[in-house]
Amino acid sequence: MENPPAALALLPDDLLADILTRLAPRDLAMALGVCKAWRAVIDAHRLLRVDLLPFSLGGIFINFNGQVFSEYFFEPSTTPAISSMSDYVPHSPWIWRQVESHCNGLLLLSENYVVNPATRWWAQLPTPLCPELSNKFSYRNYLVFDPILSPHYEVFSVPHIRYHGLTEESEWPPSSCTLQVFSSRTGGWEERLFVREGEDAEMVSDMFLESAVYYRRTLYVYYSTPRIILRISLLDGKYRAIKPPSDTQIDEALALGKSKDGVYLASLDITVLRIWVLRESCGQTEWLLKYRADLKWKLREKLGSSWVLQDVNYYDKYNRLAIRKEEPRVKARAETDVGPFYILGFHPFQDVVFLSRSLRWGLAYHLTSSKLQYLGYLYPTEYNNSSEGEDILDAYPYTPCWM
Amino acid sequence: MxxxxxxxxxxxxxxxxxxxxxxxxxxxxxxxxxxxxxxxxxxxxxxxxxxxxxxxxxxxxxxxxxxxxxxxxxxxxxxxxxxxxxxxxxxxxxxxxxxxxxxxxxxxxxxxxxxxxxxxxxxxxxxxxxxxxxxxxxGKSPMEIRRTLGFPDPTPEEQAEMNAHMLEYGWAYE
Missing domain, CATH: 3.30.710.10 (Potassium Channel Kv1.1; Chain A)
Known part of the structure; x- marks a missing residue:
């Protein structure tokens, strides 16, 4: 008997659905384009749920110094509410549960709690193996979660501070480095070898890790000392050091993030905002200055003010029936419309940078229209933290994932 | 046994x-x-x-x-x-x-x-x-899936649909 020319193309709908249901969202999206019949099967069985994917901005998690929980700053009228962390994550008054890493809707909290605020799912990771360099470094953990490709996540443990006292210099980044990686697929930590390529390393006696961002199967890790961005490719196990833009000062604070066109870097020198985009092609990288503006002269759009702070710390400490005091806020507006700007992060899908001013106001700066828009008041209720000093430590624009 | x-x-x-x-x-x-x-x-x-x-x-x-x-x-x-x-x-x-x-x-x-x-x-x-x-x-594009599974070459109409799909689902091609 002659073989049918297109055997697998002729599968009955229910058997095709049984095959397609095993695919990740990215592959389902591809399958939609194969032919009308396949699209009909995927639609009929609702196999691809784009609405559950982290394709929209929910709000911003903000770590205030001295607070137990990260605060959530969001716009209640346009984004779905998420539960207060205090409702579902194990905690106690003296243990912080602040966000240490965010990736596509998953959060990593202190003490290695992995949390999905949209679904209220959480898990605590086992203790990592004793890392090979543990006598020299402390480590920071970063989440890698790409639900378009897989429901599993990984946590990368990256060398952070080189302890003082060990005064001999060493090569950084080294020619090869073994990182501890947790995989939710296996439920355990494993060692993964990364090999350096590209430019030679520097001799360093100190290092400090600031932040990391995941973009297209690559983890970008920003060190302020020595000033490099480590580009760790998860596809081929190679890493390399990328220098920051050459016209940035050695002590200039930089913010690394992900936005519309990929990996961004921002610097804020008092009121002068500069933004670069990382261009990569054929193993070469280059920072392109995308934007430069002095915020002092920018038009203020007073509209809005519709964003609010969840105030989880206040409600957790007192009780959830407590009535907020609105009065001091209104008064605060005039007094606090001055003072330093702080970069909260990048809008993941639009040319917008989120800022705070004087720890009181959240602002959105629209790069294309050069408009500075007030989002709302973000100073936590009764946050007069005199002992530790009030400050924003980190902020994470958050994209909810509902799967 | x-x-x-x-x-x-x-x-x-x-x-x-x-x-x-x-x-x-x-x-x-x-x-x-x-x-x-x-x-x-x-x-x-x-x-x-x-x-x-x-x-x-x-x-x-x-x-x-x-x-x-x-x-x-x-x-x-x-x-x-x-x-x-x-x-x-x-x-x-x-x-x-x-x-x-x-x-x-x-x-x-x-x-x-x-x-x-x-x-x-x-x-x-x-x-x-x-x-x-x-x-x-x-890990395949719609065209690669068609070739792998033995679909006939797309008609011009199907080709146009595939191009439109590429625009609509750009995130999958990244």
């Missing part, structure tokens, strides 16, 4: 049944192996397939049936142990190696297996072949 005294415990020597393919070939096989098929299990429990009778399978040809039975014979001992909770890692690795090898086959055979596994309701085989086809689709 089957362990007569353990397991379900009511049979002595392994009971055999006869299956007859659509092209009239007779296959004699242990009842335990044939019972991986939910469809056959009922008939066999009713005492069918023994002696000279045989169970006719008008939807499955002999080439496909012999392939199906190869799978069933290999998986029957583990299935008899209730999904093999006490199987050793070596046993599991051996079954996995067998499975990988088993589906490394021509597409037309794979297609026949999918249909047979469905008709005979062999759960493990159904998911094995479905997973194989899913793996063939993974």
């Amino acid at each position: 089957a362990a007569p005294e353990s397991g379900d415990g009511n049979n002595g020597a392994a009971r055999m049944v006869t299956l007859i393919s659509s092209d009239n070939t007779r296959f004699e096989v242990e009842a335990a192996a044939a019972s991986l098929s939910q469809t056959l299990q009922l008939t066999i429990l009713d005492g069918g397939g023994g002696g000279g009778d045989g169970i006719p399978l008008p939807n499955v040809d002999s080439a496909t049936l012999s392939k199906v039975l190869e799978y069933c014979i290999k998986h029957a001992p583990a299935a008899a142990n209730g999904g093999a909770p006490n199987a050793t890692a070596v046993d599991r690795a051996e079954l996995e190696r067998f499975d990988n090898e088993f589906v490394n086959i021509d597409q037309s055979v794979l297609y026949s297996l999918i249909m047979a596994a469905h008709n005979l309701e062999i759960e493990g085989l159904q998911s094995l072949v479905a997973k194989k086809v899913a793996d063939m689709i993974k």
Whole structure:
């Protein structure tokens, strides 16, 4: 008997659905384009749920110094509410549960709690193996979660501070480095070898890790000392050091993030905002200055003010029936419309940078229209933290994932 | 081989049944192996397939049936142990190696297996072949999927739809 020319193309709908249901969202999206019949099967069985994917901005998690929980700053009228962390994550008054890493809707909290605020799912990771360099470094953990490709996540443990006292210099980044990686697929930590390529390393006696961002199967890790961005490719196990833009000062604070066109870097020198985009092609990288503006002269759009702070710390400490005091806020507006700007992060899908001013106001700066828009008041209720000093430590624009 | 005294415990020597393919070939096989098929299990429990009778399978040809039975014979001992909770890692690795090898086959055979596994309701085989086809689709563009699975070249109209799809689902192409 002659073989049918297109055997697998002729599968009955229910058997095709049984095959397609095993695919990740990215592959389902591809399958939609194969032919009308396949699209009909995927639609009929609702196999691809784009609405559950982290394709929209929910709000911003903000770590205030001295607070137990990260605060959530969001716009209640346009984004779905998420539960207060205090409702579902194990905690106690003296243990912080602040966000240490965010990736596509998953959060990593202190003490290695992995949390999905949209679904209220959480898990605590086992203790990592004793890392090979543990006598020299402390480590920071970063989440890698790409639900378009897989429901599993990984946590990368990256060398952070080189302890003082060990005064001999060493090569950084080294020619090869073994990182501890947790995989939710296996439920355990494993060692993964990364090999350096590209430019030679520097001799360093100190290092400090600031932040990391995941973009297209690559983890970008920003060190302020020595000033490099480590580009760790998860596809081929190679890493390399990328220098920051050459016209940035050695002590200039930089913010690394992900936005519309990929990996961004921002610097804020008092009121002068500069933004670069990382261009990569054929193993070469280059920072392109995308934007430069002095915020002092920018038009203020007073509209809005519709964003609010969840105030989880206040409600957790007192009780959830407590009535907020609105009065001091209104008064605060005039007094606090001055003072330093702080970069909260990048809008993941639009040319917008989120800022705070004087720890009181959240602002959105629209790069294309050069408009500075007030989002709302973000100073936590009764946050007069005199002992530790009030400050924003980190902020994470958050994209909810509902799967 | 089957362990007569353990397991379900009511049979002595392994009971055999006869299956007859659509092209009239007779296959004699242990009842335990044939019972991986939910469809056959009922008939066999009713005492069918023994002696000279045989169970006719008008939807499955002999080439496909012999392939199906190869799978069933290999998986029957583990299935008899209730999904093999006490199987050793070596046993599991051996079954996995067998499975990988088993589906490394021509597409037309794979297609026949999918249909047979469905008709005979062999759960493990159904998911094995479905997973194989899913793996063939993974990481490919719509055009590559079409080529891999033997679709004819797209008509101009289909090509236009594929281009529109590319714009709509740009995130999948990143």
